[in-house]
Amino acid sequence: MNEFEKTAPALTDKENEASEKNEIFDKCLASTKAHCNSGAYLYYTEKPRKTDGKSAVSGDIIGVKDNISVKDMPLTCGSKILDGYMASYDATAVKRLKEAGAVIFGKLNLDEFAMGSSGLLSAYKPVKNPFCEDRMSGGSSSGSAVAVCNGSVTAALGTDTGGSIRVPAALCGVVGFKPSYGAVSRYGLTAHASSLDTVGVLAKSVEKCAAVTDVISGKDELDGTTADIALHCLKNLKNGIAGKKVCFLKDATNCDFVSDEVRSRVLSTCSVFEKLGAEVFFDTFGEFRKCVADYYIIASAEASSCLARFDGIKYGHRENGQTVDEVYGNSRANGLGKEVKRRVLFGSLMLSEEYYEKGFINAARHRRAVIDKLNGLFSKYDLLITPTVPTVAPKTSDSARMLDIFTYPANLAGLPAISVPLKVKGLPIGLQLLGRRFADSEVLSAGEAIEKAEVNTDA
Amino acid sequence: MLETVIGLEVHIELNTKTKAFCSCRNEFAAVPNSLCCPTCMGLPGALPVLNAEVVKKAVTLGLLLGCKIRRTSTFDRKNYFYPDLPKAYQITQFYSPVCFDGETVITADKERTVRIKEIHIEEDAGKLIHSETENETLIDYNRCGVPLLEIVTEPDFRTAKEVTAFLEKLRGICLFSDISDCKMQEGSLRVDVNLSVHEKGEPFGTRTEMKNLKDRKSVV
Amino acid sequence: MKSIDIERLAERMSLSLEKNEAKELCKDLAEMLALCGPVLEGTPAPFEPLFALPCPTALREDTEKPSFSTDEALLNAPQKKDGMIRVPKTVE
Numbered sequence: 012m013n014e015f016e017k018t019a020p021a022l023t024d025k026e027n028e029a030s031e032k033n034e035i036f037d038k039c040l041a042s043t044k045a046h047c048n049s050g051a052y053l054y055y056t057e058k059p060r061k062t063d064g065k066s067a068v069s070g071d072i073i074g075v076k077d078n079i080s081v082k083d084m085p086l087t088c089g090s091k092i093l094d095g096y097m098a099s100y101d102a103t104a105v106k107r108l109k110e111a112g113a114v115i116f117g118k119l120n121l122d123e124f125a126m127g128s129s130g131l132l133s134a135y136k137p138v139k140n141p142f143c144e145d146r147m148s149g150g151s152s153s154g155s156a157v158a159v160c161n162g163s164v165t166a167a168l169g170t171d172t173g174g175s176i177r178v179p180a181a182l183c184g185v186v187g188f189k190p191s192y193g194a195v196s197r198y199g200l201t202a203h204a205s206s207l208d209t210v211g212v213l214a215k216s217v218e219k220c221a222a223v224t225d226v227i228s229g230k231d232e233l234d235g236t237t238a239d240i241a242l243h244c245l246k247n248l249k250n251g252i253a254g255k256k257v258c259f260l261k262d263a264t265n266c267d268f269v270s271d272e273v274r275s276r277v278l279s280t281c282s283v284f285e286k287l288g289a290e291v292f293f294d295t296f297g298e299f300r301k302c303v304a305d306y307y308i309i310a311s312a313e314a315s316s317c318l319a320r321f322d323g324i325k326y327g328h329r330e331n332g333q334t335v336d337e338v339y340g341n342s343r344a345n346g347l348g349k350e351v352k353r354r355v356l357f358g359s360l361m362l363s364e365e366y367y368e369k370g371f372i373n374a375a376r377h378r379r380a381v382i383d384k385l386n387g388l389f390s391k392y393d394l395l396i397t398p399t400v401p402t403v404a405p406k407t408s409d410s411a412r413m414l415d416i417f418t419y420p421a422n423l424a425g426l427p428a429i430s431v432p433l434k435v436k437g438l439p440i441g442l443q444l445l446g447r448r449f450a451d452s453e454v455l456s457a458g459e460a461i462e463k464a465e466v467n468t469d470a
Numbered sequence: 471m472l473e474t475v476i477g478l479e480v481h482i483e484l485n486t487k488t489k490a491f492c493s494c495r496n497e498f499a500a501v502p503n504s505l506c507c508p509t510c511m512g513l514p515g516a517l518p519v520l521n522a523e524v525v526k527k528a529v530t531l532g533l534l535l536g537c538k539i540r541r542t543s544t545f546d547r548k549n550y551f552y553p554d555l556p557k558a559y560q561i562t563q564f565y566s567p568v569c570f571d572g573e574t575v576i577t578a579d580k581e582r583t584v585r586i587k588e589i590h591i592e593e594d595a596g597k598l599i600h601s602e603t604e605n606e607t608l609i610d611y612n613r614c615g616v617p618l619l620e621i622v623t624e625p626d627f628r629t630a631k632e633v634t635a636f637l638e639k640l641r642g643i644c645l646f647s648d649i650s651d652c653k654m655q656e657g658s659l660r661v662d663v664n665l666s667v668h669e670k671g672e673p674f675g676t677r678t679e680m681k682n683l684k685d686r687k688s689v690v
Numbered sequence: 691m692k693s694i695d696i697e698r699l700a701e702r703m704s705l706s707l708e709k710n711e712a713k714e715l716c717k718d719l720a721e722m723l724a725l726c727g728p729v730l731e732g733t734p735a736p737f738e739p740l741f742a743l744p745c746p747t748a749l750r751e752d753t754e755k756p757s758f759s760t761d762e763a764l765l766n767a768p769q770k771k772d773g774m775i776r777v778p779k780t781v782e
Contacts, residue, residue, distance in 0.1 A: 325767060343705050344708075353715060376734050
């Protein structure tokens with residue numbers, strides 16, 4: 012059931028010929044239809060286009076979070092204000108995947124404009140946790156996590172501004188990787204907070220995440236913040252973690268609102284790290300609580316600017332008015348959801364005269380303090396470990412405000428971070444690993460080592 | 471004795487081949503909305519990348535007007551809602567303009583040193599065409615993203631003649647160094663005049679601003 | 691706590707809010723202020739503000755690339771006329 016199927020321009024006869032019968036694609040399509048109530052999809056195509064590229068992602072079926080532009084597919088950002096909008100260009104990450112032979116299957120649901128961590132804030136429909144329908148899937152890359160979990164895609168592109176890849180990955184029991192800021196081009200990613208936004212990947216295995224990251228990363232002349240660094244994720248994937256110094260952050264694991272089951276499961280991986288040859292340490296970060304404030308102040312302030320272009324004038328949904336000001340005011344009031352309005356207004360408040368110095372500027376000062384603290388930790392250790400999320404998936408009636416508490420630091424500092432699912436009998440639990448900036452392959456190879464060790468664990 | 475105190479904010483459109491932050495052609499009076507791309511139209515997901523030639527011309531002008539050049543210069547967003555501004559912000563330089571603290575000598579009735587407060591890079595907005603007969607305005611985004619330099623002087627002018635002399639000198643520099651064609655009638659040279667009147671010896675009076683003067687006569 | 695001027699913020703953000711909605715959002719903003727208390731009310735960290743992560747200066751060649759056709763540019767325009775976007779008359 013594809014209730015939002017806005018059909019892409021019909022394939023020409025030539026393209027129809029080239030469109031191949033693809034077994035993997037058929038399986039994915041069948042799975043999508045079987046899970047049609049999951050809320051994961053906003054749009055999908057039933058006609059895969061043949062691609063020629065040969066690479067580690069050839070033939071892979073990729074879902075794309077619906078805040079990333081795919082040419083000739085709708086782009087809603089989970090918002091009514093972009094209802095009917097058709098994207099006219101490919102995001103660089105999408106272009107690179109197409110050139111490498113991957114098939115772009117469809118657009119995945121998300122919390123509106125990537126604001127939220129519950130999976131319940133899409134203007135179109137909520138996303139359901141595949142393990143338990145009355146629990147959160149996590150967000151904002153909710154559709155990405157669920158589509159990967161229920162097998163309707165090989166991998167999914169997601170975005171992570173404060174934890175939006177890692178949180179849903181943890182709550183849905185899949186791998187979620189947030190690359191370093193500057194590793195993957197943001198060209199084509201609808202900006203939420205330009206200094207925090209990162210394009211990343213979710214999949215069932217760390218290896219697939221590594222393969223996709225290799226393809227999508229690298230300098231892009233269309234994004235001035237990309238670094239000229241080759242990550243070599245697949246090449247280094249099997250390096251393991253023998254000899255690495257791994258540090259569990261005590262103020263995360265011992266935190267009040269971390270549930271006992273998450274705490275004990277996460278701490279039980281100490282022995283796994285040791286068996287794999289790593290040296291295990293415990294230390295304190297000390298800034299988690301303030302990072303929550305930093306994130307809300309900085310992301311909201313940037314969002315108030317980044318979302319100003321959604322005005323009903325040049326594209327998207329327009330409400331009528333006698334004057335241009337009325338068009339702006341009505342289009343935005345009707346087209347933007349509650350959480351988006353909260354953030355945008357809060358952002359404006361943080362940039363106002365009263366709060367500029369103690370809000371926006373202080374958060375920016377503390378951001379540098381956070382980076383300094385993390386650099387200090389990385390002068391002693393190679394990887395930092397926390398639970399990805401303090402609890403298992405909350406009920407949909409609970410609050411999601413503190414779900415990201417352990418994920419914010421990686422965005423503030425631009426660090427690579429992964430959530431790896433731990434083997435459990437009940438609801439999924441994710442383990443978060445953080446690395447130095449641009450040490451993406453190190454984070455992935457550590458994730459791979461844990462993932463392989465977990466397969467052999469008795470949960 | 472009454473004295474007129476004048477400062478200028480002059481915008482010049484650069485004659486680069488492409489726009490400031492995208493590779494669309496920088497051309498005057500083409501077919502409406504035919505020189506646009508995701509970046510200059512403010513489509514979701516588009517990003518700006520600075521044109522190297524814009525920096526070169528900005529620094530050239532700065533040096534010719536005796537300015538110091540900033541080693542590290544940044545861009546800022548000026549946020550406001552207006553139909554000719556697709557991103558609802560203009561990319562400009564507020565905190566660290568590329569050129570500052572310059573001066574140039576002009577000759578009108580006598581010689582005068584005019585201090586250049588700053589020169590900064592920014593992007594132009596689109597064009598609005600207001601209907602005479604209907605309640606409608608039409609928007610052409612071709613001009614969005616066209617590179618501008620804004621030259622801000624200190625309030626060192628005392629007569630209209632001096633202002634004219636300065637604009638003529640500026641135009642000469644821009645033509646000679648291939649920076650801009652400075653044609654007021656085509657909008658590649660725009661002048662905002664800040665003027666106040668005071669008793670000589672007393673503090674400066676209230677400043678009045680006259681924005682976007684379209685031709686030489688208006689300026690004078 | 692000083693009350694939040696929600697009308698002014700909404701005007702700045704071009705949001706025409708209903709009275710009830712504005713009241714609710716005001717409450718929400720107060721909650722967010724409380725959530726951000728540790729930074730808003732805390733001692734400023736002894737560091738210069740960081741607005742963007744360090745990255746190399748990216749400059750582009752002054753070489754033309756193809757633009758959209760007028761049709762492509764106006765593909766998603768809610769109202770158009772004569773190859774331009776149409777809005778209510780904007781008073782200068």
